[in-house]
Amino acid sequence: VAADEPKLTTTEYAVLGLLAWREMSGYDVNRAVDNSVRFFWSPAKSRVYAVLPRLLDAGLIRRRDVGGERGTDKALYGATPSGKRALRRWLLADTDPDLVRSPFLLKLFLGDNASPTRLHELVDEYAGRTRDLLDHLRAAEAAVDASEDPYALLTIRYGIRRGEAGLQWVDEAHALVDTLERAARSA
Amino acid sequence: VAADEPKLTTTEYAVLGLLAWREMSGYDVNRAVDNSVRFFWSPAKSRVYAVLPRLLDAGLIRRRDVGGERGTDKALYGATPSGKRALRRWLLADTDPDLVRSPFLLKLFLGDNASPTRLHELVDEYAGRTRDLLDHLRAAEAAVDASEDPYALLTIRYGIRRGEAGLQWVDEAHALVDTLERAARSA
DNA sequence: ACCACCATGTAACAGGTTACATGATTAA
């Protein structure tokens, strides 16, 4: 008799999801987060470690100690059948809305209080970050095996499309700041 | 003798920024948040009220009681010169990185554990939300006076460009899920 | 009479972050 659907946080589902993919140590989970999920879900490392015992207590993952290997005290975790079921139920349930928090856009919105020069700088910094992100994502895109991990590919492409749109907007933004500058000078 | 640059949270700067624009009540600030900043910065209403006394104590805003007007106990807040300076310093300082939290992309990434049908649904829900957002932003775009509030326009356009990119990606996503489905059926 | 909006918060909680601590192993 399954207990009434225990509510997990999204972070817990994220970890559970990674452990449904393969058996890993907490350290491995953190690495997996770092080169996949972190663009849209990024728990602190300490949070990942904190989440593991909770999933364990709920019977959604199991722990296997691998102490002998090289003298290290290391534990591997993997999703149990019950954990996989919980994961599938979560995938079918309503999805929490996305959250964006952009100090950059906030500063831009309050641009009245800054000089045009500073606004150009701000936009340039955004452009730089976005280019870095795109470099990273394009490298990742080239590196994934599409038939092996199509879903990773999908999320990478999402990032790429949106990043490209961001760069297009950058030109618009510079142009608009220039216009304002000229208007201010002629006034 | 100004105390050593008090650190404010981004939420505090957001509120300060709105109060530098014009004098408002806490309620007004919440409304202002709701029809402008909320797409990239969205504090809870109670948080806004909690932040006001802190800014007041720091001398960054001043309070003016307007009790007589209609028997209501209402206070208007506005940025002080010191507050405006703090705001300008913040605009010049390093910008915290953007944060995205997308349970949607997380679910997609873990798509292995869901059916193609469910994945189509997931993408459709995203498409719906994105279309709604675009409708809203386009209406807002048409409503702003570009010469009056160019920075708002800039952030709106940002949302529009990225939203459009999202919708383009949606087609890709459906196509890829279809491909997987066919591949699975033929296997 | 009632509902929507104006107006201001309090209380309880949780989820998450940063900084710190510790120690083993391995490659340069």
Next chain:
DNA sequence: TTAATCATGTAACCTGTTACATGGTGGT
């Protein structure tokens, strides 16, 4: 020997959320 990587956490803090509470005012 030193630095990087593997490996696992603890402690303190805090930002922020949700739910609740309260009351006036204006329109229909």
